[in-house]
Structure formats: structure tokens, C-alpha cells
Amino acid sequence: MTRFAWGAASDTGRVRQANEDSFLAVDGLFAVADGMGGHQAGEVASHLALECLQDGFTAAGTDVLVRSVEDANRTLVSRSTADPELAGMGTTLVAMALVDANGRDAIGVVNVGDSRLYLMSDGNLAQITEDHSLVATMERQGRLTAAEAAVHPQRNILTRALGIDGSVLVDSWEILPIIGDRYLICSDGLFNEVDENRISATLRRIADPSEACRELIRLANEGGGRDNITCVIVDIIDDAGRDPNADPANRVRTSHTGGDLTYEEPSSVQPKEPRAPSALRSSFTWRVGVFIAAFVFVILAGFAFIWWTGTKTWYVGVSGQNVAIFHGKPGGVLWIQPELAEESELLVANVPQAAMFDVENGVEQPSLGSARSYIANLIEQNAKSASSTSSSSTSTSSTTTTIAR
Numbered sequence: 001m002t003r004f005a006w007g008a009a010s011d012t013g014r015v016r017q018a019n020e021d022s023f024l025a026v027d028g029l030f031a032v033a034d035g036m037g038g039h040q041a042g043e044v045a046s047h048l049a050l051e052c053l054q055d056g057f058t059a060a061g062t063d064v065l066v067r068s069v070e071d072a073n074r075t076l077v078s079r080s081t082a083d084p085e086l087a088g089m090g091t092t093l094v095a096m097a098l099v100d101a102n103g104r105d106a107i108g109v110v111n112v113g114d115s116r117l118y119l120m121s122d123g124n125l126a127q128i129t130e131d132h133s134l135v136a137t138m139e140r141q142g143r144l145t146a147a148e149a150a151v152h153p154q155r156n157i158l159t160r161a162l163g164i165d166g167s168v169l170v171d172s173w174e175i176l177p178i179i180g181d182r183y184l185i186c187s188d189g190l191f192n193e194v195d196e197n198r199i200s201a202t203l204r205r206i207a208d209p210s211e212a213c214r215e216l217i218r219l220a221n222e223g224g225g226r227d228n229i230t231c232v233i234v235d236i237i238d239d240a241g242r243d244p245n246a247d248p249a250n251r252v253r254t255s256h257t258g259g260d261l262t263y264e265e266p267s268s269v270q271p272k273e274p275r276a277p278s279a280l281r282s283s284f285t286w287r288v289g290v291f292i293a294a295f296v297f298v299i300l301a302g303f304a305f306i307w308w309t310g311t312k313t314w315y316v317g318v319s320g321q322n323v324a325i326f327h328g329k330p331g332g333v334l335w336i337q338p339e340l341a342e343e344s345e346l347l348v349a350n351v352p353q354a355a356m357f358d359v360e361n362g363v364e365q366p367s368l369g370s371a372r373s374y375i376a377n378l379i380e381q382n383a384k385s386a387s388s389t390s391s392s393s394t395s396t397s398s399t400t401t402t403i404a405r
Ligand code: MN
Pocket: 034, 187, 188, 189, 227, 228
């Protein structure tokens, strides 16, 4: 018979006005939910989700635990659809429960969102759950390191949450309970402010679960307290209820054979097969929506800028044998090629030598009018040089002009 000792604490933090986190700590069922949504919607979401979880957990099975999370999701969706004040509310949920796995005790774990369950075993802390967040996805894809993800400005963007979509993918695990193991369930308000080494050291140092929770919250507030902070600590204790840490002999794992349940080292614990039919669908939360909107805006602004620089300028250049005015930039900007606006009477051959290089490469002008006067000026210069030197070569070029046209 597996027995637990536990403690829990939750705090608004030093910045937020309200605490939208909720926790549940009853014998054999422990959970944390981190709600989101305007006004009081986040509080309603996290509270309602845990209420549904508790109501739905009627039999000690991991499948029952998963189903009650799915039920909680449906309840949240219908409540937020029915009540405009609750529209858009959502919540994370991570829960652990004592379940029966083929006649043996096991710890069933379920997770949706970016709250976490850690397991401290033999003094080593390991994160069991996988965050359903944008940065965690990028980290898995190798686009961010763990250190970069920990300080990324978009680290609060979720890829899965309860209350957003009618169906939700719930990750689940089954872990063999070992006397002396310590579980920590917490919201992101803890691990965003306190690094894992300090969490780990605190869990090792303070034996009393309630006291350890309070210390973790103190550390998170000391680190900034920018979000609500919630911790639930659950210790697996022996039948006599003794503190296993007091007796090193009790820390040795008993070997378990037979049955389907095998204990895996925390680092290699894998989620069970996804249960929802829409395995590849991510639920988009409003935070994802805001991120995408900002991303699209930046892209559009970039295109608009390129289009503007590519088209809202003029230059004088060469079109065949004539000097002409073009709309755009000499050589074009990316895919935007300059367009011929108007050809002038002036032949390239008659452009004064001093301006020839410029004209061949394109002389940028702020407006069509200034481009026209630039050409008019060239024509004038050409006429002056033609009249001042009444040589035959100039008159020949005049003749050429007539023929060419
Ligand atoms: Mn949070």
C-alpha cells in the first residue's frame, strides 16, 4: 500500500493582481492548474478544471485520469462558449494520482500545458512532463538551447491547453512508486524564477513538504515573482508513515518483477501513445494567436517597405537608344523590377559626356517632375554645346537624331 505525505502552497507573486493558479491536494490525487483569460476567467478555468478532474476520477486508473481531463476540457469549452465573460479562458493541468496497474500501485501522471511534474529520486531531480509550449517545441527541434528557452520572451506561449478546443491531446505516464521519492508539481511561476539546481537543493534540504513549498515560493518571489506561483510536493512514505529520509536503508529501491509495469529512469520515461484522434492537432491558445498576429504584421510591414522603396522612387536611365524615366530603383529591388514611365526625345548619344556615366547607371530622382527637369537640363546642355561648337561633328549628330527618330 503506497502512502503519501504532502504539502502545498500558492502565491499571487509580486506583480499580478490576482492568483489564477489552482491546486488540488487530497489523499491520492494531486494537481496544479494555471489559468489564463481576462478578468476572473483564468481563476474560473483553473478552478473548474480541478473540480472536474476530482469529480471524474472515480476509479483508480490512468485511463480514468485521462478521461476526466478530457471531460474537464469539454466542460471548460462549453462554459466559455455559453458565457461571454469567460470566452477565451483556458488552463494548464498537471496531475498525479495513485492508480492500479495490473494489481500493483502506480503513480499515474497526466499533463496538458506548461505546468510541470518533477521527480526527485535518490537526490536527482528530473522533469517528467514535457512542456506544451512554443519554446519547448523549438528546443526539441534544436532551434533553441535549454538556456535560451529559459529566458525566451515568448516562453509563455502554449501549444496545448484545456478549454480551447473540443478535443485535447493528454500526455500520460505511469511510474512505479518508490519509498523516498519526492514529487513536485508546479506552475511556470516557479521554474521561470528559480533555476532547477536551486529547486533541487531546496527539495533535498527541507524534509517537510509544506515547509519546502513555502521556501520555493519565497525563492520565486525573491527571483522577481512575475507570475503566480504554485507548488505541490508529494512524498512517497513507508507504511509506518516514517520519514524515509531519516533512514538511509529505506532509500534503496525494492526490485519489482512481473506484471506489465516497469520502472523507468526519469530521464527515459516516455509519454504513452497519444489518445486523442487528432494526434497532430495543436490547440491554439489566444497567446499563440497574438504571437502569430505579431509575426504576420512584421512580415507584412517588411513587404510593404520593400514595395515602397521598390516603386515609390524614380530614376533617369537608358531605354534602347533614348534617355527615359523609370519608376522604381535602378536594377530593381528583389522581385520588383523598374518600370518604364516615359521615354524622352533625348538620345543617349547626345547626353553630355559628364553625365553619361550617371545616366547609364540610373540617376535617382525624388519625383517624376524632377526626373523630367533633369532630362530637360541635359537637353539644354546638349543644345548649348551644339551651338557653341558649330563643328560638323555636332551637326552630324543632329542629323543622326533626325534619322533615328
Ligand atoms: Mn503561470
